[in-house]
Amino acid sequence: MSTQPNFAPDREQESIESRRSNLRPVEKRAITVAVAGNPNSGKSTLINAIAGTRLQVGNWAGVTVEKKEAIFEYGGCRIRLVDLPGTYSLSPYTQEEIIARDYLVHERPDLVINVVDATNLERNLYLTVQIMELGIPVVMALNIYDEAQAKGYRIDVPGIEKMLGITVVPTSATKKDGLDELLKKVLDTTANPTGQKPAQLGYGLDVETAIRLVSETLTVNQPALIERYPLRWLALKLIEADAHVIEETKIGTIAVLDEALHHLRNAHGEDIEALMADTRYSLASGLTREVLKKPELRKTDLTEKIDRVVLNRFLGIPIFLTAMWIMFKLTFDVSKPFADWVAAMISGPLTHWATALANLIHAPDWTVSLLTDGVIAGTGNVLGFVPMIFAMMFFITFLEGSGYMARAAFVMDRAMHAIGLHGKSFIPMLLGFGCNVPAIYATRTMENPRDKALTGLLIPLMSCGARLPVYIVFIGAFFPNHGGSVLWSLYVMGIGLAIFMGFIFKRTLFRGEAPMFIMELPPYRMPSFRSLMIHTWEKGKHFLVKAGTYILAVSIMVWFLLNLPWGVEHKKDSYLGKIGQVSAPVLAPLGFGTWEASSSLIAGLIAKEIVVGTMGEIYVKKDAEKKPETPTFGDDLKEAGTSLVKAGKESFSNVFSTLGVSSLSADENAEKAAERNPLRAELKKHFTPLTAYAFIVFVLLYMPCVIAAVAMVQEFRTWKWYGVAFAYQMVLAWGMACLVFQGGMLLGLGG
């Protein structure tokens, strides 16, 4: 078979052109532009650069799993950009491919910007050929062009334009190069859609004859279908026996199709789809050979050098675990001074001024208590951990943007394959370190529904940012000098248990062979500071929104439950106290069978951060004997400024001591520390290091939060898998916390 580009003008071209000529002039309307391309070719980055949006980006394949939009104005025209999930082809095998294809076929955008990775031209052109078959005007953004040039690639851009008959614009989305030119070409092409003469791939005499036969039959017998689908594309899909299209069109078996296929099968064998894919690959390969000149002597680039170490069979997993340890240690050391500062501001000036304000307006006493002991103690205790959450999201964003996360999945693939899973499952799991909810939605990248459900079941074992406040408050109280290590142990425990549970599920609920895992490893890139900041904010602001909505609502409800029946003297006798007392015996073997711990865990069923908020409401008591201080607003402001500068200095010095001795203030005055963080001081009275660790292990593992439940039901369209997740996680959490506590007691670690 020829590998040279093979284009054959055809009369179906006329129907494509007639479709285009029906498009209205650009000046009179908004235009819809779909952005399609291979995974990790920079589609989301391109849209963000063009439209100033903040779509999630990452230097790994599969970041966008559903279509997203951005609307902006350019050249007097309102442009709606639709970011389609990255796909290697438009075959109907994965959810992303179906989403992208359905959109292009049924929504029929005015134009497609085909984002092509200039460093991987041949692989990307396969999709280009399929997009062109849809008959929608195409402008190619030859993206990552700067990297291709840096590698010494010489790409004949006019050559691509000539051979494909479409406009090609070299771009570098990260540097915002070529974007203006791209938009101009988009407007030019949509204004004059018939001006473009895209080449049409010829599949050879036999297939072309079959296409003609099928097209003629469809034109005569199925006029309604011709209105809905591009004719040539529909004929191609029917010849390929595309199950999705056959089902969608309800076309059944038509005699002419049998006749056409009979001849093709006799001449070329049974697999017509493979024959056509081969023709498309030949085109992509031939075209690449014509337009791309690579340097004769290729130097080993930095990515390959790093990968030789990072992906090493023996070093890969230790390096991954070390990278995680450094990340958690940095998170803890860098953010702790700021978290302490926020906590001190909330328990000090904020509480003080809120009380003063309430008294000023003669608010009833109980509302003052609701404000300080409910809203501020509950929501404030969660807000105190915002610096840590943002620090963690910063480092996760960095690892994603640098390309290391894709390596982590690759490295874990070997370990996971050994127990019947594959590395692709690990990608949504890694996303779960930020928040389990997007991770559950990301399971739609799995082709196999059983792998998808299994991955969804394991994701809640990945420790999300919402659990961080609980860990931090206990680590601050009991393990201040080993914060990073304790944090690391929890995340590693989550991964280890996910592997263990995957092993069990694969042998019980999900029997079957693990499919092969083929993953693209993107080159290492240094994420830009702006991109890091934007995406850290996008990930972290979720927690601020939560604090202002349902954490606030639950804090208010918890306060009422702690103070009803009205006039109750001891919190233990309140409604929440009574609920806690009923469930406390179940937790007794775990070392924290108190009503306080039990009530906090129950409230945390809504969201895990609420455990800390509820503890703040339950444990922190007002010191009645303490004389109320009445600092002026100016004093408070001065103190806030001074302590913030101090926190900044401490954080800065901690960066340098991360791998050495941390400067965390373990030796600080106990009274001062209690004043600064009263919850931590109270916890020291009710827990020991062993029970504290058992408690945070329980929080790590017990049932997925309500939001994750909603996500699971929405994604898997059944309550069944959430029910399984709820049941196994409760058992696992109880078992592991019991193991930690009872094991620790046996080892004489104290109770």
Added chain:
Amino acid sequence: MGIADMIIAAAILAVAGYLLYYSLWKKKGCCSGSGCGGSCGKK
């Protein structure tokens, strides 16, 4: 606790209940940003 207090308490609880219903059920716990992977929007 007088009637005025009870009315205030009921109003606060109603607002908290609505906030919980709205953020958990109506918005499915999602933020407006991309942290949710676009899960809040259409599919």
